[in-house]
Amino acid sequence: MVSSLDFEPRIVAFLCNWCTYTGADLAGVSRMQYPPNVRPIRVMCSGSVDPMYVLKALLDGADGVLIGGCHPGDCHYVNGNYKARRRMAVLSAILDEFGIDSRRVWFRFISASEGALFAKTVRDMTDALRALGPNPARALWIA
Amino acid sequence: MQHRHVQHRGVAMKDLLLAVGEEGREKALARFLARLLETGVVDGLVVPAEAAPGVTSCVLAKDPRIVEEFGRPLAPVMTVSAARVVSEVVRKRPSGRVAAVLRPCEGRALVELMKLRQAAPENVVALGIDCEGTYDPVAYRAANGNADSLDMRQACRVCLTPAPLEDALPGVTLGLIGLDEREGVLVSVHGDLDPAVAAAVEELGLGDGEIAARKRREALGVLARQRQESYELFMAASGFDGIETFARQLAACTGCRGCRVACPVCYCKECIFDTDTFEYELGQFMRKARRKGALKVPSETILYHLTRMNHMSLSCVGCGQCEQACQQDLPLFRLFAMASRRTQAIFNYVPGRNLAEELPFTTFREEELEPR
Numbered sequence: 001m002v003s004s005l006d007f008e009p010r011i012v013a014f015l016c017n018w019c020t021y022t023g024a025d026l027a028g029v030s031r032m033q034y035p036p037n038v039r040p041i042r043v044m045c046s047g048s049v050d051p052m053y054v055l056k057a058l059l060d061g062a063d064g065v066l067i068g069g070c071h072p073g074d075c076h077y078v079n080g081n082y083k084a085r086r087r088m089a090v091l092s093a094i095l096d097e098f099g100i101d102s103r104r105v106w107f108r109f110i111s112a113s114e115g116a117l118f119a120k121t122v123r124d125m126t127d128a129l130r131a132l133g134p135n136p137a138r139a140l141w142i143a
Numbered sequence: 144m145q146h147r148h149v150q151h152r153g154v155a156m157k158d159l160l161l162a163v164g165e166e167g168r169e170k171a172l173a174r175f176l177a178r179l180l181e182t183g184v185v186d187g188l189v190v191p192a193e194a195a196p197g198v199t200s201c202v203l204a205k206d207p208r209i210v211e212e213f214g215r216p217l218a219p220v221m222t223v224s225a226a227r228v229v230s231e232v233v234r235k236r237p238s239g240r241v242a243a244v245l246r247p248c249e250g251r252a253l254v255e256l257m258k259l260r261q262a263a264p265e266n267v268v269a270l271g272i273d274c275e276g277t278y279d280p281v282a283y284r285a286a287n288g289n290a291d292s293l294d295m296r297q298a299c300r301v302c303l304t305p306a307p308l309e310d311a312l313p314g315v316t317l318g319l320i321g322l323d324e325r326e327g328v329l330v331s332v333h334g335d336l337d338p339a340v341a342a343a344v345e346e347l348g349l350g351d352g353e354i355a356a357r358k359r360r361e362a363l364g365v366l367a368r369q370r371q372e373s374y375e376l377f378m379a380a381s382g383f384d385g386i387e388t389f390a391r392q393l394a395a396c397t398g399c400r401g402c403r404v405a406c407p408v409c410y411c412k413e414c415i416f417d418t419d420t421f422e423y424e425l426g427q428f429m430r431k432a433r434r435k436g437a438l439k440v441p442s443e444t445i446l447y448h449l450t451r452m453n454h455m456s457l458s459c460v461g462c463g464q465c466e467q468a469c470q471q472d473l474p475l476f477r478l479f480a481m482a483s484r485r486t487q488a489i490f491n492y493v494p495g496r497n498l499a500e501e502l503p504f505t506t507f508r509e510e511e512l513e514p515r
Contacts, residue, residue: 051453052415052446059446061434072509082507086490087453089512090504093485094452098478099386109514141437142390143445 009129011038011122012057013066014049018076019111020068026115034119035126038066046070046107047080051091054105058095059143063135064104064125068118071109081109100137103128154310155334158352159345160327168324172317173214175330175347176270177207179242184343185268186239189228191218197288198280201228203241216244216272216317219290220280224407224464226252233266242268242340244317246277247304248462251495252407254311255458258502261410268340269314271307273359276300279467298463298476301374306363309333310497315344321362322355329355381481390445392478395471398441402475403451405468408458408494416447448475452482457503458494459483 015021021042027034043049046069054065067088069081085107092102106125110118137143163171173190180188191199192213199218204210226249232241245253250271256262276299278290286293307316313336318329329352332341383389400416403409415421421443423431432438459479466476487493489512490503 050450052450055446055449055453060431072515079507082509083504085512085514086503086507089489090457090486091453093489094449094456094482097383097481097485098389098449099383107514137386137445139435140386140390140445141432141435142394142439143431143435143442 007130007134009037009063009126009134010061011064011066011125011129012062013038013040013068013122014043014046014053015040015066015068016046016070016076016081017042017044019070019074020046020108020118022112023068023110023114023118026112027119028115030115032115032119034122037126037129038122045075045077045080046084047075047077047082049084049087051087054088054091058100058104058135059137059140061135061138063132063138064106064129066121066125067105067107068110068121069107071111074111100135101132103132104135154313156309156316156356157332157334157341157345158356159330159332159349160352160355161330161349163324163327168319168328169215169217172216172328173211175328176214176216176242176244177210178347179344180204180210181207182343182346184337184340185242187232187241189225189232189241189243191215191220191225191244193218193288197284197286198222201225203228203232217275217319219275219277220283221246221249221277221462221464221467222280224252224405224462225249226256226407229253229267230256230262230410233262236263237266240266240268242270244270244272245307246272246274247307248274248302248460249407250307250311251304251460252458252462254495254498255408255460255502256410257312257498258500259408259410259458264312264498267312267314268336269307269312270317271309271312271314272317273306273319274299274302275305275319276302296463296467297377298461298466301370301377301480302461303367303370303374304460305366305370308496311495312498313337318355318359320366321359326355326358327352329359331356377477378480378484381477386445393444393448393473394439396444396448396473397471398444398447399470401468401470402465405464406451406455407462407464408460409451409455416443416450448478452479452486456483456486457490457492459487460494 046067049067057065075081088107095102161175188204192202193215194200199215225245229243276295278293282293313333316331463476492503
């Protein structure tokens with residue numbers, strides 16, 4: 001068992017092209033410090049994140065999944081973020097029902113100008129996952 | 144579910160009674176259906192028919208004589224959900240109209256399919272029928288259609304909707320619960336049914352069904368309480384302390400996808416799990432195996448089942464066809480019941496309750512859930 005001290009959580013992040021991905025970029029060009037535990041995947045909208053992608057990440061080695069979308073009213077595709085919120089609510093309910101802690105999945109609204117919020121979110125999530133410990137699904141060979 | 148408030152369209156019902164003589168209830172019903180088909184108000188009838196001893200399949204009947212002779216509207220087996228059958232028949236937007244004998248779960252699944260645009264309401268006259276439960280079709284066939292020594296399917300034993308949800312679809316409800324054979328069959332015509340069909344039904348020489356309707360309502364009340372109790376007991380015995388326990392329950396899955404084929408609401412023309420997204424190269428298998436130490440193949444067992452729950456549990460009507468189809472006898476009904484109880488509660492959604500209600504995934508509210 002890996003102790004929580006030397007455990008480095010792996011975060012897969014699905015980031016909306018129009019907001020959070022640009023926010024993450026801003027955090028980078030602004031030289032903001034945040035843990036290198038996050039693997040960003042650029043998507044066109046948080047509404048395009050099928051729960052299957054999140055599940056696949058969790059079953060194949062991620063300790064947590066971050067989904068970053070636009071603030072209410074700001075969606076480039078009008079309402080994809082609201083629909084994503086419903087999908088993620090259903091996903092969380094199912095994860096909890098079958099023994100994967102839904103606190104491993106974060107859905108956040110982070111805009112293109114909120115580089116600092118992105119950096120803080122990654123810091124907070126890394127800390128929270130460190131406290132939760134490694135994702136038990138990672139070592140599950142029935143995946 | 145029982146405790147949820149059912150929104151009524153306020154549909155008026157006309158309660159009629161189909162008399163049952165020496166021939167028995169099923170024959171009387173088959174004759175009634177044959178005569179309805181004969182009137183020509185519908186172009187066809189979807190009804191279970193006996194194909195061989197102990198084997199009933201849904202047929203699309205054109206000839207009333209076949210309905211009368213082979214029709215088994217009360218067959219206690221659900222080999223294929225009639226929702227799937229109706230959707231297959233009318234999916235391509237025909238000009239015609241079929242009547243369909245639908246158990247409560249089949250009627251609810253059909254409403255979900257209509258919301259998913261897999262069937263059009265104007266092409267269907269729903270003949271909802273009370274359900275007294277079904278048996279495993281393989282066991283029923285082996286027993287040559289004699290159910291005496293068979294147990295009812297788990298899904299039916301804890302079913303919370305033994306009677307059709309009358310507000311779901313315009314049509315006719317065929318009531319059996321609380322009425323013994325000689326008391327006849329209650330034929331309730333929904334007020335918003337196409338007047339031509341309603342008139343044709345009423346002209347089939349039916350009697351007054353007011354007393355029968357009252358008797359049935361009382362019996363349904365008692366049954367609802369019993370079923371709620373069975374359901375709570377069943378669900379209390381469910382639960383997982385971690386993903387490992389859950390995975391072990393599904394370890395025997397062969398990946399045959401039989402559950403998906405049998406599911407009346409799983410509708411995609413091409414399922415993502417059949418695409419080359421999941422045709423891995425050796426390197427991908429090796430990477431996964433290295434990470435986990437070993438990998439069960441066929442792989443993506445848990446991903447498949449959890450994804451299906453994410454996509455379909457909101458529309459799950461609890462018919463148990465997934466478990467009935469499972470060659471490994473996996474507890475799929477229980478797993479879907481656990482998932483759908485949780486997910487449907489989020490949106491106070493009852494699948495098949497009302498055609499006018501939107502599918503939760505196709506809509507949203509600005510002020511709901513997290514984050515805000």
